[in-house]
Amino acid sequence: xxxxxxxxxxxxxxxxxxxxxxxxxxxxxxxxxxxxxxxxxxxxxxxxxxxxxxxxxxxxxxxxxxxxxxxxxxxxxxxxxxxxxxxxxxxxxxxxxxxxxxxxxxxxxxxxxxxxxx
Amino acid sequence: xxxxxxxxxxxxxxxxxxxxxxxxxxxxxxxxxxxxxxxxxxxxxxxxxxxxxxxxxxxxxxxxxxxxxxxxxxxxxxxxxxxxxxxxxxxxxxxxxxxxxxxxxxxxxx
Numbered sequence: 604x605x606x607x608x609x610x611x612x613x614x615x616x617x618x619x620x621x622x623x624x625x626x627x628x629x630x631x632x633x634x635x636x637x638x639x640x641x642x643x644x645x646x647x648x649x650x651x652x653x654x655x656x657x658x659x660x661x662x663x664x665x666x667x668x669x670x671x672x673x674x675x676x677x678x679x680x681x682x683x684x685x686x687x688x689x690x691x692x693x694x695x696x697x698x699x700x701x702x703x704x705x706x707x708x709x710x711x712x713x714x715x716x717x718x719x720x721x
Numbered sequence: 722x723x724x725x726x727x728x729x730x731x732x733x734x735x736x737x738x739x740x741x742x743x744x745x746x747x748x749x750x751x752x753x754x755x756x757x758x759x760x761x762x763x764x765x766x767x768x769x770x771x772x773x774x775x776x777x778x779x780x781x782x783x784x785x786x787x788x789x790x791x792x793x794x795x796x797x798x799x800x801x802x803x804x805x806x807x808x809x810x811x812x813x814x815x816x817x818x819x820x821x822x823x824x825x826x827x828x829x830x831x
Contacts, residue, residue, distance in 0.1 A: 607764070636818060645725075645810050645821030646765065659818065694764055709755060710819060712764035 605629060607713035609695050615719045616685055623681045624716045628697030635678050636710065637670055638694040639663065646694055646712075652678060653700065685720045692717050724748050725813050727822035735830055740798040742825050744811030747792065751813040756785060756796050759808045759824070768809075769796070801829045 608627045616622050628635045633654050638646035649668070650660045654675035664670075667685075672678040682689055692715040726745045734740045744754075752773040757765035771778040771785045771794065778785050784797045798805055808826045812819040 609764075634817070638819075643823065645727075645812075645823050646819070648818045648820070651818055659816075696764075709767050709770060711767060712757075715762075715764045717762070 607695055607697050607711055609693075609713040609716045611716060612714060613717045613719075615721060618687060618720055619684055621681060621683045622685055622718060623679055624693050624695075624718075626678045626680070626695030626713060627676070628678070628695070629711060631699070632697035632711075633675065633700050634698045634710075635672055636696040636698075637678070637680050638696065638712075640692045640694060640715070641690075649680075682718075685718075687720045690718055690720045722747070723822070724751075724815075725811055725820050725822040727809075727811055727825050729825050730823070731826040731828070733828045733830060734801050736803055737800045740796075740801045740805065740827055740829065742796040742798075742809050742811075742827065744794045744796075744822055745792055746794075746813055748813070748815070749789075749792065751815060753814040754785070754787065754794055755812045755814065755819065756783075757810045757812060757821075758805075759810060765810060798827075801827075803829050803831050805829050 610625045636651040637649040640646045650670050652672040667683045670680045694715045696710045696712045698710040755770040756768040759765045769780050769783045771787050787794045806829050808824040810824045811822045
């Protein structure tokens with residue numbers, strides 16, 4: 604299977620600790636996105652990369668959050684000094700450079716990484 | 722302020738009948754819409770999309786209708802099957818990323 608993969612799938616951490624999530628996009632996709640989903644809400648956009656360049660960041664991405672995609676392939680999302688409000692599912696997605704307005708090219712999501720901050 | 726709204730948190734239908742999931746949007750600049758299906762503890766799975774130059778797109782049991790003047794779209798599933806039970810998200814493409822509604826939980830009863 605060559606879909607979007609995320610690791611770890613589940614992470615429980617104590618408040619104040621740092622956590623890092625990894626995402627491997629579909630191999631030919633050069634856009635990579637991070638979203639966050641909390642209970643009862645739809646996924647909320649955090650940031651996206653075009654190759655290794657971070658092109659947009661949401662206001663949801665506080666200073667404690669940092670995302671990287673150093674070689675334009677996999678990406679990491681680090682959360683420093685975690686807070687209980689960071690508990691959520693963190694979703695990674697990828698697409699070709701431009702989402703062409705046809706059904707053949709869209710944004711594909713990974714399985715998500717669950718974070719629980721206790 | 723929510724730009725994509727799914728006002729029905731849940732919907733229950735009988736197997737074999739039609740499921741209709743609704744979505745409203747506020748930004749008339751949106752020109753491409755997608756529906757995703759999500760099972761618990763999994764990522765969203767792309768279902769079907771529609772461009773604003775069309776008013777209908779069909780793929781098997783799934784049809785999406787777009788009413789631009791009303792800023793409304795709907796997803797029809799016919800016939801509904803128990804395996805369709807999931808949360809369905811409507812999303813609009815905006816400047817390269819997706820803006821999602823809160824989702825509608827569909828339950829298809831045998």
